Amino acid sequence: DIQMTQSPSSLSASVGDRVTITCRASQNIASYLNWYQCKPGKAPKLLIYAASNLQTGVPSRFSGSGSVTDFTLTISSLQPEDFATYYCQHSYSTPVTFGQGTKLEI
């Protein structure tokens, strides 16, 4: 199975900050990388698919980049509603796997 490793595991930031979360795959996954936002008690939300494509309805302050094994999720200017846990997930092959999550805290 392909292993996904995120860093950092947790991150403290303030409203208005620029934040970057990284995700590394254990092997080449081309651009088959997706990012999700999770909040307690709510359904996860797809933010970015295929490494850099913004899902419909997601604010443009979210962006994704990378390919092969190294990927980043960037939030250009943090808003109060962005404090959540973020997961990367590869969709290169089955089984798909997720990173361990990055908890973004105030």
Added chain:
Amino acid sequence: QVQLVQSGAEVKIPGASVKVFCKTSGYTFTSHAIHWVRQAPGQRLEWMGWIHTGNGNTIYSQNFQDRISFTRDPSASTAYMELNSLRFEDTAVYSCARDRGLQYYDMDVWGQGTTVTVSS
């Protein structure tokens, strides 16, 4: 709008089975596959498998290979997940999620989650 509504919380004893449904609305059921994902307390999201809503083909994670079954009823726009021989470590929130298509293996809309507690 697109919705995936799951069945309610379950409490089961070890060795029992649980069946969770995922009723969809707001789109053509057979145009998007359904994934099942679980999250145990303090753990990362874990993919359980995928069902092609058109032909019923399935792919199961080897972590559940012998204990899991996915089915679907296109007439009811509903997918089902059954997990057998439950263990304490199966205590988790189980979610269905819609594939962006039939085989993208990403998930653009999720159900609200079903809490399954395995306890004696």
